[in-house]
Amino acid sequence: MELKQNDIIHQIKKGDEKPLFDLYKLHRDEFVAWCAQQFGATKEQAQDAFQDALLDFNDNIIKGKLVELTSSVKTYVFKIGKFKIINILKKEKRLTYHDNLQMIKGEEFEDFMDDENNAYTQEQISNAITQLPEDCQEVLQLHYFKEYDMDSIAREMNYKNADTAKSKKSICMKKLLVELNKLKMVLIF
Amino acid sequence: MNIPEEHIDLFEAYLRNTLSEKEVLEFDARLVYDSEFAKSFSDYQQIEKGINQHFRNKLKQNFQKIDEELDSKRSLSKVKPVRQKNKLVIMFSIAAAAVLILFVLNLSSSNPYEYLVAQNWPQEEGLPVKMSTKGKYDDAMNAYKLKEWDKAEELLSELDSDTANYFLGVVNYHQQEFENALDYFEKVAESSVFIKESDFRLALILLIEEPKKGKKKLLEISKSNSAFSEQAKMILKKL
Numbered sequence: 332m333e334l335k336q337n338d339i340i341h342q343i344k345k346g347d348e349k350p351l352f353d354l355y356k357l358h359r360d361e362f363v364a365w366c367a368q369q370f371g372a373t374k375e376q377a378q379d380a381f382q383d384a385l386l387d388f389n390d391n392i393i394k395g396k397l398v399e400l401t402s403s404v405k406t407y408v409f410k411i412g413k414f415k416i417i418n419i420l421k422k423e424k425r426l427t428y429h430d431n432l433q434m435i436k437g438e439e440f441e442d443f444m445d446d447e448n449n450a451y452t453q454e455q456i457s458n459a460i461t462q463l464p465e466d467c468q469e470v471l472q473l474h475y476f477k478e479y480d481m482d483s484i485a486r487e488m489n490y491k492n493a494d495t496a497k498s499k500k501s502i503c504m505k506k507l508l509v510e511l512n513k514l515k516m517v518l519i520f
Numbered sequence: 521m522n523i524p525e526e527h528i529d530l531f532e533a534y535l536r537n538t539l540s541e542k543e544v545l546e547f548d549a550r551l552v553y554d555s556e557f558a559k560s561f562s563d564y565q566q567i568e569k570g571i572n573q574h575f576r577n578k579l580k581q582n583f584q585k586i587d588e589e590l591d592s593k594r595s596l597s598k599v600k601p602v603r604q605k606n607k608l609v610i611m612f613s614i615a616a617a618a619v620l621i622l623f624v625l626n627l628s629s630s631n632p633y634e635y636l637v638a639q640n641w642p643q644e645e646g647l648p649v650k651m652s653t654k655g656k657y658d659d660a661m662n663a664y665k666l667k668e669w670d671k672a673e674e675l676l677s678e679l680d681s682d683t684a685n686y687f688l689g690v691v692n693y694h695q696q697e698f699e700n701a702l703d704y705f706e707k708v709a710e711s712s713v714f715i716k717e718s719d720f721r722l723a724l725i726l727l728i729e730e731p732k733k734g735k736k737k738l739l740e741i742s743k744s745n746s747a748f749s750e751q752a753k754m755i756l757k758k759l
Contacts, residue, residue: 336666348579355583356590364639368751382583386576403665406645450563456570457577475568476575504528507567512522 336404343392346477346487351385358405365409366416376419384412393478451511459510467503474500523560523567531564633731637724640755642717642748644690647683657683669695682712689721698725720748727755735759 339350359381366377388408391397400407451459460468466488473479473487481493481500490496523531533539534547551558646664647657660675664687673691676684689704705722708714723741727734735756742752 348582351579352582352586355586359587359590360635360638361641361643364641365643367639368642378583378587382580385583386580389579390576403667405667406665409643449566451566451570453570453573456567457574460571460574471571472575475571501529501532504532505525507571508523508525508528511567 336400339404340392340397340400343389346473346479348389351389354404354408355381355385358408362409362412366412370416370420372416372420376423377416380415380419381408381412383415384408387411387415393476451515455511455514459507459514462510463503463506466499467506470496470500470503471507523564527557527560528564531561535565535568633727633734636755636758637728640751641693641724642720644687644717646687657687660684660687664691667694682708682714686712686714686718689718693721693725698729701725702729716746716748720746720752723752724755 339354342350359378362381363374363377366372366380367374372380385408388397388404388411397407460471463471470484470488473484479487481496484496484500485491485493488496488499490499530547534544539547551561646661647655649655649658649661649665656679660672660679663669663672663675669691673688673695676688676691685704685707689701689708692698692701692704702722702725705718705725708718712718719737720741723734723737725734726737738752738756742749742756746752
């Protein structure tokens with residue numbers, strides 16, 4: 332399962348997620364052991380941090396922020412993982428509830444307030460996406476998560492050309508808004 | 521809240537930088553004077569962010585599935601030798617030699633201490649490699665950092681020192697050559713800067729190879745002033 336790091340970035344850039352899973356299998360236990368040793372983190376906390384680290388690694392490649400590594404992939408991901416575990420531990424310490432008021436203190440309070448100002452919750456958006464036809468879900472994933480351009484979406488989805496992909500994406504987005512509005516209506520009534 | 525359909529393409533074009541300079545100026549101005557338009561745009565951005573987050577969460581769920589797979593495999597491997605041995609005895613009594621090999625292999629892969637050791641194995645980053653000067657460990661360390669274990673072992677074997685023996689021990693552990701790893705860690709002299717790390721790693725590998733000796737060694741470390749004494753106590757508690 333030894334991964335050639337020069338190929339990893341290229342494969343992920345192409346939309347292949349397998350290298351992420353291979354990296355996870357290869358280094359998870361070492362990261363968990365290291366977090367336990369360095370920070371006294373639990374297995375669950377460390378796994379959570381390592382998963383987020385690999386997701387950020389994936390994002391950085393997709394967004395073109397990471398094109399070449401000067402260190403090994405493991406060192407790079409462990410570095411991100413280190414910040415993730417520190418944040419998780421800090422967050423869990425800061426999250427305190429007042430006995431009577433159930434007030435959330437710290438950054439979480441601001442996050443909570445942000446959520447209140449948002450038109451939709453993440454749960455509503457996720458539910459609405461799952462209501463869409465399979466091909467729409469795929470198009471949205473390719474465009475918004477994998478950041479494919481329209482030509483690449485057309486190739487991946489066997490559409491005639493980039494214009495077809497663009498119009499399909501627009502239709503899917505409109506369908507999503509319809510689903511979101513339906514969810515809002517359910518809440519009102 | 522509703523995002524007018526006709527706005528969607530405009531929002532898209534603005535966010536993907538495909539509007540002309542004039543159109544961008546108009547868009548920015550509208551954000552200032554038209555609060556409804558501004559709210560729609562902000563909601564649209566939130567939805568885009570939410571879509572991204574949804575697929576990120578989905579990918580994260582795949583990691584969680586891997587956790588389940590890895591953990592269940594591990595617990596299965598603990599009962600594997602007995603089951604496998606029974607099957608082999610019933611079905612292939614003629615292949616005594618093959619059975620013996622399989623049995624030995626299964627025993628080694630199901631060693632109850634391997635996971636504990638892996639969890640407690642201290643991460644070894646390797647020696648720093650400087651760009652400006654050439655050190656005698658540089659090539660070996662480059663291979664080590666790339667996890668090219670065979671190459672690292674070959675290069676380290678050419679160097680006769682406690683440092684080389686220490687890293688040869690680590691390299692052999694990663695290759696699951698536990699006996700070799702023990703030999704190398706045992707060679708590290710008391711005067712070496714790596715003696716504490718070396719002793720701790722030796723104790724961990726002994727735990728896999730000869731549990732009684734491993735426990736004894738961990739007990740010694742737990743009572744010493746080693747930087748690993750607390751960790752040794754923690755492991756002993758789990759045994």
